[in-house]
Amino acid sequence: MAEERSEGDKDAGDTAALFGKVPSYKFKRPNAVFRNFITQDGSSGYPAEANRYHLYISYGCPWACRCLAVRNIKGLQDVIGVTVVKPVFERTRPDLDEHMGWAFATFENEEPRASPDPINNAKFIRDLYEISDLENSKKGRYSVPVLWDIKSNTIVNNESSEIIRIFNSEFNHLARNPDLNLYPVELQASIDEVNSWVYDDINNGVYKVAFSTTQEDYDRTVNALYAGLDRAESLLEEHRYLVGDILTEADIRLFMTLIRFDEAYAVNFKCNKRLIREYPNLFNYTKDLFQVLCTWQDSRVGETVDFYHICKCYFSNFVGLNPYKIIPIGSTSWVDWSTPHNRDRF
Numbered sequence: 001m002a003e004e005r006s007e008g009d010k011d012a013g014d015t016a017a018l019f020g021k022v023p024s025y026k027f028k029r030p031n032a033v034f035r036n037f038i039t040q041d042g043s044s045g046y047p048a049e050a051n052r053y054h055l056y057i058s059y060g061c062p063w064a065c066r067c068l069a070v071r072n073i074k075g076l077q078d079v080i081g082v083t084v085v086k087p088v089f090e091r092t093r094p095d096l097d098e099h100m101g102w103a104f105a106t107f108e109n110e111e112p113r114a115s116p117d118p119i120n121n122a123k124f125i126r127d128l129y130e131i132s133d134l135e136n137s138k139k140g141r142y143s144v145p146v147l148w149d150i151k152s153n154t155i156v157n158n159e160s161s162e163i164i165r166i167f168n169s170e171f172n173h174l175a176r177n178p179d180l181n182l183y184p185v186e187l188q189a190s191i192d193e194v195n196s197w198v199y200d201d202i203n204n205g206v207y208k209v210a211f212s213t214t215q216e217d218y219d220r221t222v223n224a225l226y227a228g229l230d231r232a233e234s235l236l237e238e239h240r241y242l243v244g245d246i247l248t249e250a251d252i253r254l255f256m257t258l259i260r261f262d263e264a265y266a267v268n269f270k271c272n273k274r275l276i277r278e279y280p281n282l283f284n285y286t287k288d289l290f291q292v293l294c295t296w297q298d299s300r301v302g303e304t305v306d307f308y309h310i311c312k313c314y315f316s317n318f319v320g321l322n323p324y325k326i327i328p329i330g331s332t333s334w335v336d337w338s339t340p341h342n343r344d345r346f
């Protein structure tokens with residue numbers, strides 16, 4: 001069930017490139033460490049049970065939001081709980097080291113839509129990694145999403161591409177939408193193929209652009225990003241979704257990058273050759289996805305998009321890119337993702 005080559009495995013590397021410091025080397029996304037699977041039959045040691053697992057996310061993070069979107073669209077809201085962290089990093093061990101990371105709200109309403117941790121009463125995502133595996137956690141990357149097993153008190157998986165597959169296939173006996181299959185067998189090869197270039201050029205591509213430290217690197221990565229967007233634009237000329245006419249995980253994965261693009265990536269990440277709202281197909285597709293996901297069986301995936309969290313997260317946490325943490329005025333006020341689109345012509 002795992003992706004043969006998971007995204008985390010592809011780009012092993014250093015963590016300082018991600019946040020805070022200005023890196024002097026090429027951007028590499030570090031490996032996710034926890035890679036266990038939950039299975040319906042329990043054969044993996046982690047059986048799919050209601051209210052046993054908990055998902056920790058940030059609304060800023062596109063990787064975490066894909067997990068939230070799949071959990072919602074499958075109708076697992078009453079089966080898998082969710083806690084949202086605050087959008088801005090904090091010092092996690094002020095007396096010990098310099099680490100800045102995801103923090104839980106200390107009380108309800110401290111920050112809109114962020115909450116205290118109801119499961120572990122942790123203060124930081126870092127605490128969850130240290131409870132699970134202190135030695136490995138010393139490598140120092142404490143990312144979201146985190147899928148937590150309440151019963152054995154550990155992180156089960158922190159790789160979004162795997163968590164969405166777990167939610168898609170392993171909880172069907174508990175899901176409100178068991179028949180929705182975002183990774184059907186007959187489309188798996190096509191989905192994998194699309195995921196591969198969408199990940200390299202677009203999902204992860206925007207980060208490669210942002211963390212380029214030479215003009216040469218920037219030129220190369222930004223050209224790859226726009227080649228990827230152009231490729232998606234022309235695919236969407238022929239079909240409603242990326243892999244034909246049915247919604248798959250490939251769409252949810254692309255959507256989470258597109259919806260952040262004009263606000264965050266075009267500005268803070270220097271991805272400004274063309275905005276998503278200037279691409280006829282990508283713009284309408286993003287609206288379509290937003291609307292389909294919002295209304296599908298009350299999945300309320302639209303609630304996974306929170307521009308307050310997105311802007312606070314992107315403009316505050318990448319200190320090397322935006323040292324004064326100014327949040328630019330942006331355009332969310334005029335882009336209404338719920339306005340008509342032309343995608344139902346297919």
Ligand SMILES: N[C@@H](CCC(=O)N[C@@H](CS)C(=O)NCC(=O)O)C(=O)O
Nearest residue numbers: 008032061063142143144158159160
């Ligand atoms: N491979 C991971 C990547 C997740 C990831 O990069 N999350 C970022 C937020 S967008 C994070 O939590 N970074 C915090 C840190 O690295 O300390 C996945 O797809 O699940």
